[in-house]
Amino acid sequence: MNFQSKNESGILPARLNMRKIPAFLFVLYSYVCTTVYAQKTAKIWLDDLTIKSFSEGIPAVLPKTTAAGDSMLINGRYFNRGVGVNATSILAFYLDGKATEFSALVGVDDKGNRDLPHTFYVVADRKVLFDSGEMRLGDAPKPVNVKLNGVKRLGLLVKVNDEGRTKVYSNWANAQLAVLDNYLPQNIPNSDEKYILTPPVAKMPRINSAGVFGATPNNPFLYTIAATGERPMTFSAKGLPKGLSLDEKTGIITGTVTQRGTYPITLTAKNGLGEAKKKLLVKIGDTIALTPPIGWNGWNSWARNIDQQKVMASADAMVKMGLNQHGWTYINIDDAWQGKRGGKFHAIQPNEKFPKFKEMVDYIHGLGLKVGVYSTPMITSYAGYIGGSSDAENGQLTDYIVANKRSFRYVGKYRFETNDAKQMAEWGIDYLKYDWRIEVPSAERMSVALKQSGRDILYSISNSAPFANVKDWVRLTNSYRTGPDIRDSWNSLFVSAFTLDKWAPYGGPGHWNDPDMMIVGNVTTGTQLHPTRLTPDEQYSHVSLFSLLSAPLLIGCPIEQLDAFTLNLLTNDEVIEIDQDPLGKSARLVWEKDGIQIWLKPLEDGSYAVGLFNVGDFGKTPESYFRWGDETAKSFTFDFAKVGLKGKYRLRDVWRQKDIGIFNGSFKTDISHHGVILLRMFPSKN
Incomplete structure (x- = not known):
């Protein structure tokens, strides 16, 4: 008996003499012919x-x-x-x-x-x-x-x-x-377990606000005591300077301070289970943003589709989800809110998507939160909306400019920094993201305008600030973007954050190195809204390194869509405390070998925050740029002396909020691929 079958091209395979092969091979050959050959390419x-x-x-x-x-x-x-x-x-x-x-x-x-x-x-x-x-x-x-x-x-x-x-x-x-069979390629699976490390917050009060706050004399003052614990809760503050008052039910401190100086204040949060106290230094002087800004930005959530309803929903969600109890403060509107020039200052006015702009700002302030907006010194913004300059004296966009908006991404002859800064101050804006390919003259003009506006407006410039001018960014701004727009990939995170060591000496109170928004939760970075492509291990590394770097923490996803994992990731008070440490020192890359990086950050109380990161050989081989699904953890012995630390230390696992013992000279652990072990190290004499 002879068996023949045609393949897809119609060519006959060699004849098989069934008397000379076992029966099971005949069955196997028949299966191949009827399945593989049947598949269409x-x-x-x-x-x-x-x-x-x-x-x-x-x-x-x-x-x-x-x-x-x-x-x-x-x-x-x-x-x-x-x-x-x-x-x-x-x-x-x-x-x-x-x-x-x-x-x-x-x-x-x-x-x-x-x-x-x-x-x-x-x-x-x-x-x-x-x-x-x-x-x-x-x-x-x-x-x-x-x-x-x-x-x-x-x-x-x-x-x-x-x-x-x-x-x-x-x-x-x-x-x-x-x-x-007409298969369509898919994105690389991201199905790793979203493991939760941080325990639930206690019912006893805990004050999580930063321990230092800066404001300018005679400018409006807004500070909210962030505290976790069972509600209802009452607040008090001992030592408030003249001109400030506290709402004991909300913990919101408002008013105006005229006298320069440093004011030590004792904050108290109390509920039916007990009370918590915390020292706060209020510094009234020339420097604001004494700790990095922490809040939300709408671009990676909604991009051009942002509107007033989405902004207010985000503010409500920040309170409903309890993020404000952990110190999250800013609600920042990115590009696409701008309309035409007008009003008493001939400044940028909101477009039709924001019909009651001032009422929206007042509502958000009433929640104890702050509000940010976006602008640019260019004629048109990156999204094509009106900017802070023009080649026409009236500053308006013509139909031609609107139709050819990409051609007008440059700073025009007539500039309106003073107009726009005064309008922002009147609305009650607290934060400005100023976005373009950065050069010093434009940065300086807006810096001066904001300082003369009559309100404390945190000044953040974006994007890709040239490192050669870092001393100017420190002098002129409160935060400056150190690189390009971030994307939800390990490569982008690595470029945005793991390469910032050279910037570290320049960041500090009043002027922060900014690696861009956070890429957790559901994000849109050029495509439709989707879960971040960072693995859970990579997300822990992301939040850990941003905190070690004293970076601005700006959530880049819809807050109301946060799942339990992402909410847990964003509400570990000990991690946030590292970011908000009053000393304001950025971590430094102090050791790197065999795919392990150690970042070390000194803290105000004399302890250290340390990140042990398994970055693998990323960027060193073509294969290292991709995730293959078979990556494994690496065993590592942390030798304290190699990073300049000697003696015994009490180690605390920051993500688990758990002491792990006193160690003399070294500590051994496993680190997941692209994962982190985040430690707090306290010198020990015992």
Whole structure:
């Protein structure tokens, strides 16, 4: 008996003589023929996918064009299909063994940076299948054709050392995947257990407010005592300076102080189970933002869809979810609130999405929270709304500017910093995010305008402040963005936060290094609202490092959508206390070896906060840019002497809020991949 079967191309396989093979092989061969051969292969263009959702890099990724939105052009050859990327780019796909091939032509775009070499990699299940070698502008495109049979996870990497330079464009031209049974690639699964470490808050009162607060003489004063514990609760304050009063039911302190000076105050929170006390130093002088701002920003929640209802819902949720009891304060409206110039100051007025702007601000203040807004010295904002300058004396946007808004992202001839600052002060604004490719003159003009506005308005500049001017940012602002916009990926977190050691000496009370918003919860960073792509371990690392860095903590997700894990992540008072420590020192990277980093932060009481991070070999090999699902923890012995600490220390696990003992010289632990052990170290004589 002879058996024949046609494969997909119609070619007959070799005849099998069944007298010469065992029966079970015949059954196996029949199964292969009726399943594998029956599967149909189809080709899909990468640019037909929602390609932004697969990007774990930072800059833009666009289908069918360059990352700048132009036609793809490599060495004089145009391409209509493909994906354009910018700088180091990471595209990650889950294929589940249902793809057979990837093909493309790769190269540096003709409008890209001619000085920088790019290297293209195709990585599949930890194996590098394609390495282009260094490619530069003007090189002919190189063909990519790799087999993917059985591959679960695919990574497309473009590696380039851009160091903040612009127009670093390259292309995956004609990029296609051959897939089985019309399978559509998925995002890399993020199904790790959302393990909760922090115990529930106690019913006894605990005051969680920062221990120091700065305000300017004669300007409105607003400070809320943040306290956890069973309600109802009453508040009192001993030593309040003249001009301030406390609402004993809400813990909100308001008024105006005329006399400069430092005022020691004793705060008390009391409920039916007991009372808590805490010392507060109020410093009335020239410096505000004595601790990093902590609150919420609407951009990564709602982007251009922000409106008055969403803002007020966020403020209500901050109170309802209890975040305000842990010190969370600011409700910041990002780009897309701006309308036209007008009013008595000829300043930017709110658009139709904010019909009762002043009433909204007053409502949020009534909750004991503060309000922030967004602006820019450019003619148009990044979202295309009116900015703080114009080439026309009246400052209004024409129909032409609205239609060509990207062309007006520059500082115009006529500037309106004083107008806008006075309007913000009259509304009661407490925070300004000022956003553009930062230069000193624009930063200084707004700094002066805010200080002369008659209100304390925390001044935060964004984005990618040049490090060369860091002394100017310290002099002029309260916080300054140290890098590009953050994305919900380990790569973006690593670039935004794990590279900040050189900035550390410059951050401190009144002027904070800002790595951007937090990327926990449900976020939208160029795609639709979705759960953060950071694993739970990465999220613990994220919050730990931001706190160690004394960074502004601005939640970037809808507060009302917080799940139990994310809420727990954001309400550990001992972690927040590290961020809000009055000494204001940023942690330093004091040790790095074999994929472990140690960040050390001195605290006001003489103790240290220490983060032991397992960053792996991230960025050192093409494979390290991707998550493969088989990562394991690493055993590590923390030798105190290697970071300059000698003797015995009482160690406290900050996330678990648990003392773990007194250790002499070293401490051994396991650290999850991309995870952290966050410790508080108290010198011990015993």
